Amino acid sequence: MSDLSLIKELREKTGAGFLDCKNALDENDNNIEQSIDSLRKKGLAKATKKSSREANEGAVGFFKNENISVILKINSETDFSAKSDIFLDFFNIIGNIALNTNNINLNLNDFLKVEDNGKSISDLLNEMIAKIGENLIFKDLKVFDNTETKVNYYIHNPYRENIGKIVSAVFYSSEEENDDVKIFSKNLCMHIAASRPEAMDVDELPFELIENEKKIQQEMIKDSGKPSNVMEKILDGKMKKFYSEVTLLNQSFVIDTDKTVKEAINDFNSSNHLILKNYILISL
DSSP, X not given: OOOHHHHHHHHHXXXXXXXXXXXXXXXXXXXXXXXXXXXXXXXXXXXXXXXXXXXXXXXXXXXXXXXXXXXXXXXXXXXXXXXXXXXXXXXHHHHHHHHHTOOTTOOHHHHTTOEETTEEHHHHHHHHHHHHTSOEEEEEEEXXXXXXXXXXXXXXXXXXXTEEEEEEEEEEEOSOOOHHXXXXXXXXXXXXXXXXXXXXXXXXXXXXXXXXXXXXXXXXXXXXXXXXXXXXXXXXXXXXXXXXXXXXXXXXXXXXXXXXXXXXXXXXXXXXXXXXXXXXXXXX
């Protein structure tokens, strides 16, 4: 029998009905991802990205100086603790310690060994755990080189100016850093937070993701009774739609939905200059 919590999770991820979710889980040994694929093949589920979202609370923060940008993620047990001043003050201290290393190659494991005033980051974390009476986990640390690109960022559901539930950032080059460039790059960040692209463009999507989507779509159209050449055209159209949903440059721009992000950048560059180099999205 399927556990109710699994049924609830599957319903939230697919939008399918209770009994459909229960049956899919029963048929797939309670495997969530296989159940999603099964429901989609039957036309009972909306398209979903196969990316697991952590249920833990906490926050994500953005820190930058002239040399590097740092995105840090710390999980907590409750939302109440994540919003508290004691946690957010600690978050800012830790983020700035990471920033002040100016180490572009810094990773999470090495960071835990970094010392500040004679105490390692791991020691500071344990002290904070004891202080708030709640488990904390350093979940992610990303460092980016700012010396050859410019950066702008956006915090969704902010707890403070640079800390919240979602951080998105864009890395770009521009001839000038005027107000138009700042506003447009911020809009790109907001789009990324809202649309959650899997990659910049089609050629950066994982091969396995593309092949899995093709199999799902082929399964959904195989019984249409149409000639093979027509089914190929249908598959091609469905894959183009898929790419328009999961790749940043091909998504409909949330600020102007009549344009793709690529078209919006091209239009912007008719009177300005911005070359998008990279982006990052980290959320709880």
